[in-house]
Amino acid sequence: MTKSVVVKNLTKRYKLYSSNKEKMMDIFLPKSYGEPFYALRDVSFTAEKGDTIGFVGINGSGKSTLSNIIAGIVPETSGTVEIDGQASLIAVAAGLNNQLTGRENIELKCLMLGFSKEKIKALEPDIIEFAELGKFIDQPVKSYSSGMRSRLGFAISVHTDPDVLIIDEALSVGDKAFGEKCLEKMQxxxxxxxxxxxxxxxxxxxxxxxxxxxxxEFGQVKMEGSIKDVIPAYEKFMDDYKKMSNKEKKQYRENAFKDRSEEKEKAHS
Ligand SMILES: Nc1ncnc2c1ncn2[C@@H]1O[C@H](COP(=O)(O)OP(=O)(O)OP(=O)(O)O)[C@@H](O)[C@H]1O
Structure with a gap:
């Protein structure tokens, strides 16, 4: 087995401010203003080459933050992410420049990855065909629907042949036929x-x-393992959560928020 992604004690802390004034004050007097909030706390796991790993968790549990950090889009507060090769994130809002056309976005992304002009010219028709954008390929991305953006993002990412692919809800906005084509590509x-x-x-x-x-769960790994074990446990939790009264749910969320706002032991470096 060859290690592909090693995440160690990964923590992402944001600061929540009650006003812009408080935010400004924090720039000049750090540690004095704002409330800490841990989007991720002490997350560790290892992925082997060929692993297909699903991130599950209720809204706000930290799935997108973790995806963005693995892809190198958002910096971690502490901890490390080691990747063997190049990672690429496909998410509805990720990595496209709205002012540029679809074609310009393809060229920009490929140039950023260090591809030669010849290689880009050779790849472009395949990307355009996969994205099924027709004439829209020469229109600015700001005129695209969310499904069209997702198709372009997916087409660029899979054709640039990354070693690690992170797909964050990107299939949920496309139509069924495109979703199936993407699943085939992922296969x-x-x-x-x-x-x-x-x-x-x-x-x-x-x-x-x-x-x-x-x-x-609330920024921490609650369970990790085979999909056959994790999904039933997660589904049972969801069922139990749904059965809670509104008061119990509120209490549960408040406890979680309190837990995520607390500075605990010093994060590992
Ligand atoms: N820039 C930010 N500033 C403050 N808090 C943030 C910021 N970005 C994310 N968060 C918080 O971090 C937590 C994790 O967010 P994240 O988007 O990773 O969750 P998620 O599991 O992907 O949620 P969803 O299922 O709703 O997409 C949330 O409570 C979110 O409000």
Missing amino acids: EFKERGKTMFFVSHSIGQMKKFCEKAIWL
Whole structure:
């Protein structure tokens, strides 16, 4: 087994301010203003080459923050992420420049990855065909629907052949036919031994595609293991949560918020 992604004691702390004035004051007097909030706390796991891992958890549990940190888009507060190769994130809002056309976005992303002009010219038709954007490929991305953005993002990411692919809810906005085409492409990646992380509220898609899962609860790993073990435990939790009264749910959320606002032991470096 070859390690592909090693995440160690990963913590992401934001600061919540009650006003812009408080935010400004914090710039000049750090540590004095704002309330800490841990989007992720002390998250550790290892992915092997060829792993397909689903991130599950209720809203706000930290799935997108973790995806963004693995992709190098958001910096961690402490802890480390080691990746063997290049990671690429596909998310509805990720990585596209709204002012540029679809074609310009393809060129920009490929140039940023260090591809030669010849290689970009050779890849472009395949990306355009996969994205099914027709004439819109020469229109600015700001005129695209969320499904069109997702199609372009997916097409660029899979054709640039990353070693680690992170798919964050990107399939939820496209139509069914495109979703199936993407799942086929992901299957092909899996067969080629790439590592994939998959964030989706669709448990069905996750069961179909992932072999392992990491369940995040309030920014921490609640359970990690085979999809066959994690999903039933998560579903049972969801059932129990749904059965709670509104008062119990509120109490539960308040306790979680309190826990995430507390400075605990010094985060590992
Ligand atoms: N820039 C930020 N400033 C403050 N808090 C943030 C920031 N970005 C994210 N958070 C908080 O971090 C927590 C984790 O957010 P994240 O988007 O990672 O959750 P998620 O599991 O992906 O949620 P969802 O299922 O709703 O997409 C949330 O409570 C969110 O409000």
